[in-house]
Amino acid sequence: MFIHKCERVDENLAIQFSNNNEANFSLFWLRDHSTDQSSLNPDTLQRDVETFSLPTVPQVEQFQIINNGAQLRIHWLDGDLVSEFDASFLFNMACTPVNDPSYQLWANELQNQVPDFDFEQVTANDAAFLPVLESMDRYGLVTFSGMPSNMEATKKLLNQVGYIRDTVFGSLWDFSNNGAHSDSAYTSVGIGLHTDSTYTLDPPGLQLLHCLAFDGEGAFNQFADGFKVAQTIKNEDPAAYETLSKIKVPAHYIEPGIQLRGQHEVVREDINGQFEQICFNNFDRSPFMLSASEQKAFYHAYGLFQRLINDPKYQVNFQLQPGRAVWFDNWRVLHARSAFSGFRHLAGGYTNREDYISKKLTLKGKTPWQE
Numbered sequence: 192m193f194i195h196k197c198e199r200v201d202e203n204l205a206i207q208f209s210n211n212n213e214a215n216f217s218l219f220w221l222r223d224h225s226t227d228q229s230s231l232n233p234d235t236l237q238r239d240v241e242t243f244s245l246p247t248v249p250q251v252e253q254f255q256i257i258n259n260g261a262q263l264r265i266h267w268l269d270g271d272l273v274s275e276f277d278a279s280f281l282f283n284m285a286c287t288p289v290n291d292p293s294y295q296l297w298a299n300e301l302q303n304q305v306p307d308f309d310f311e312q313v314t315a316n317d318a319a320f321l322p323v324l325e326s327m328d329r330y331g332l333v334t335f336s337g338m339p340s341n342m343e344a345t346k347k348l349l350n351q352v353g354y355i356r357d358t359v360f361g362s363l364w365d366f367s368n369n370g371a372h373s374d375s376a377y378t379s380v381g382i383g384l385h386t387d388s389t390y391t392l393d394p395p396g397l398q399l400l401h402c403l404a405f406d407g408e409g410a411f412n413q414f415a416d417g418f419k420v421a422q423t424i425k426n427e428d429p430a431a432y433e434t435l436s437k438i439k440v441p442a443h444y445i446e447p448g449i450q451l452r453g454q455h456e457v458v459r460e461d462i463n464g465q466f467e468q469i470c471f472n473n474f475d476r477s478p479f480m481l482s483a484s485e486q487k488a489f490y491h492a493y494g495l496f497q498r499l500i501n502d503p504k505y506q507v508n509f510q511l512q513p514g515r516a517v518w519f520d521n522w523r524v525l526h527a528r529s530a531f532s533g534f535r536h537l538a539g540g541y542t543n544r545e546d547y548i549s550k551k552l553t554l555k556g557k558t559p560w561q562e
Contacts (some may be wrong), residue, residue, distance in 0.1 A: 192208055192209060192210070192278050192279045192282045193208065193209040193259065193260030193261060193278050194206055194207070194208060194209070194256050194260045194261075194262075194263055194278045194281070195207045195208060195209050195211075195260065196256075197254060197256055197263060199251075199254075200215065202217055202218055202219070202248050203215040203216060203217050203218065204216050204218065204221065204254060204263075204265075206263070206281060208278065208281075208282055208286065209260065209278075212282065212286040214281070214282075214285035214286055216281065216285070218248055218249045218251060219245065219247065219248065219249060221249075221265060221274065221276070222240070222245055222249040222267065222269075222274070223238075223240060223242050223245065224276075225240065225265075225272065225274035226274065226275070226276070227272060227273060227274055227275075229270075229272065230272075230274075245269075246269075249267055249268075249269060250267065250268040250269065251265060251266065251267060251268065252266040252267065252268050253265075253266045254266070257275075260278060261277065261278055262275050262276060262277055262278060263275070263276045263278070263281065292465045292466070293328050293329065294328065294329060294330070294331065294418060294465075294466070294523070295329050295330060296416060296418055296419040296422055297330060297416050297419060297507075298416065298419055298504055298505045298506075299503065299504050299505065299506055299507060301330065301332070301416075301507050302507045302508075305330070305332055305333065305334055305507060305509075306323075306326040306330065306332075306333045306334070307333070307334045307335070307336055308322070308323055308326075308333060308334070308335050308336070309335075309336055309337050310335050310336065310337045310338045310339075310344065310348065310516075311337055313335070313351070314347055314348060314351060317351070317550075317554060318554065320351045320550075320554070321551075321554045321555070323351075323518075324352075324547070324550060324551045324554065325551075327397070327518065327520060327547070328551065330416075331416065331418075331519060331520035331523040331524040332414055332416075332507075332517070332518075332519045332520070332524050333517075333518050333519075334509075334515060334516065334517050334518070335348065335401075335515065335516040335517075335518065336514065336515055337514060338401060338402075338514050338515060338516050339514075340402075340403045340404065340513045340514060341403070342363060342365060342401075342403070342538045344401065345363060345399065345401045345516070345538040345539060345540065346363055346540075348399060348401070348516065348518075349363070349399055349540050349542060351550075352397070352542045352546055352547050352550050353542060353543065353546030353547070353549065353550060354543075354546065355540045355541065355542065356395050356540065356541040356542060356543050358388070358391075358395070358541065359444070359446075359449050359451070362540060363538065363539075363540050364537070364538055364539045364540055365536075365538050366536075366537055366538075366539075367534065367535060367536045367537070379410075379530060379531050379532065379535070380530050381527075381528065381529050381530035382474075382527050382528045383473070383474065383501075383527050384413060384415055384471075384500045384501060384506075384525040384526065384527040385471060385472035385473070385474060385475075385525055385526070385527070386417070386469055386470055386471055386472055386521050386522070386524075386525055386526075387472075387521050387526075387541075388444075388453075388521070388541075389440070389442040389453060389455055389470045389471070389472040389475055389476075390442040390443050390444040390451045390452055390453045390475055391451060391453045392453050394453075394455070394468075394470060394521060394522065395521055395541035395542065395543060395544070396520065396521060396522055396541070396542055396543055396544025396545070396546075396547050397518060397519070397520055397521060397541065397542040397544070397547050398518070398519055398521045398526075398539065398540075398541055398542075399516060399517070399518045399539045399540055399541075399542070400412070400511065400516060400517050400518075400537055400539045401515075401516040401537060401538045401539055402511040402512055402513050402514070402515055402516065402535075402536075402537055403513060403536045403537060403538055404513055404534065404535070404536040405511070405512060405513060405533070405534070405535045405536070406533045406534050406535075407531050407532045407533015407534060407535060408531060408532050408533060409529050409530050409531030409532060410510060410511070410528060410529060410530075410531035410535055411508050411509065411510050411528070411529040412508060412509060412510070412511060412517060412526065412527070412528050413506050413507070413508040413526065413527040413528070413529070414506065414507050414508070414517075414519060414524050414525065414526050414527075415500040415505045415506050415507075415524065415525045416505070416523065416524060417458075417466075417469030417471065417500070417523050417524060417525050418466040418469065418523055419505060420496060420499045420500055420505060421435070421457075421458045421466055421469065421496075422466070423499060424492070424495060424496065424499070428492075428495065430488070430492075431488070431491060431492035431495050432458070432492070434485075434488045434489055434491075434492035434493075435456065435457040435458045435492045435493070435496060436456055436457070436458045436459065436460065437456065438456065438457075438481070438485065438489055439454040439455060439456055440454060440455060440456070440457060440470070440476060440479075440493075441453070441454040441476070441477040441478075441479050442454065442455075442472060442475040442476055442477055443475060443477045444475060452477070455468075455470035456470065457469065457470060457471050457492075457493065457496060466523070467522070468522040468523075469522060469523055469525070471496060471497075471500075471525060473493075473497060500525055511537075516539075521541070522544060
């Protein structure tokens with residue numbers, strides 16, 4: 192990308208790029224985004240300029256296109272400062288269209304297509320783990336084979352992303368059907384589809400479940416793509432979708448000495464209108480009242496979401512055996528487990544959403560203005 196033409200228009204610089212796209216950049220924005228060493232720390236990429244001490248309209252001595260259109264250079268009157276902007280940076284800021292989402296919606300066609308990775312291979316080094324992150328980004332669900340049946344392997348896998356998130360259940364879990372906490376995960380009863388920790392202000396991003404031992408029958412794990420269900424409702428019942436994206440649903444977790452409360456919309460989109468988060472757990476939902484019209488709309492929309500995720504055509508399921516683990520996006524994929532008999536011993540843990548994104552961007556070599 193190159194700059195074809197640049198001219199002053201009132202308080203802006205109007206730029207025409209080599210593909211004929213045009214964009215206006217205010218002088219204030221350009222001064223605020225200067226990458227000279229007095230304005231932007233080259234080591235930390237933190238802004239050093241005192242943005243709101245700048246003149247409302249910074250004064251320009253001259254501006255010019257340099258390096259055959261690859262850059263724009265601005266000479267400011269303020270302290271003889273010189274700013275240089277890459278054409279690609281300016282284009283990306285103003286003209287890059289919203290990309291298609293990185294995720295791929297799925298239903299039961301993923302049943303035998305869930306990406307599976309060999310534990311030893313993907314934990315050999317950071318670079319080997321990138322395909323796992325890319326698959327997680329795409330599907331929100333991956334599995335691992337060849338896992339040693341010990342918690343050291345669980346920890347090693349989680350640490351490929353970052354530190355393990357600590358919760359009221361501890362950091363690295365070691366749990367079985369022993370009733371250790373006030374949660375159905377510590378029993379052998381069936382658990383319906385849900386996302387975890389809707390009762391927290393910031394539900395954990397990713398969840399790992401690693402089977403250490405299983406001697407019994409049942410315990411099939413089910414998964415559903417919340418984004419797929421949300422898109423279905425958005426297409427077929429826009430009013431219900433609006434309800435799911437507007438009404439915050441309260442939730443709670445209570446045990447002696449602990450009372451956690453949070454509230455979230457069932458569906459949340461990012462600034463580009465792409466799906467960002469699903470928060471749905473009818474089991475942990477707290478009592479709350481709405482107006483008569485809102486209550487009717489809520490029960491319809493919430494019930495519709497519940498019915499769709501429980502439709503087998505939206506689900507994949509499999510039984511974890513020792514040596515296997517499943518890792519899924521708790522901001523997207525709902526999970527469940529059928530009832531079982533016998534003894535089942537799992538390990539696992541949570542990873543923060545920002546740590547997962549950090550690892551993915553770092554391995555891809557992305558900067559804050561490239562994604």
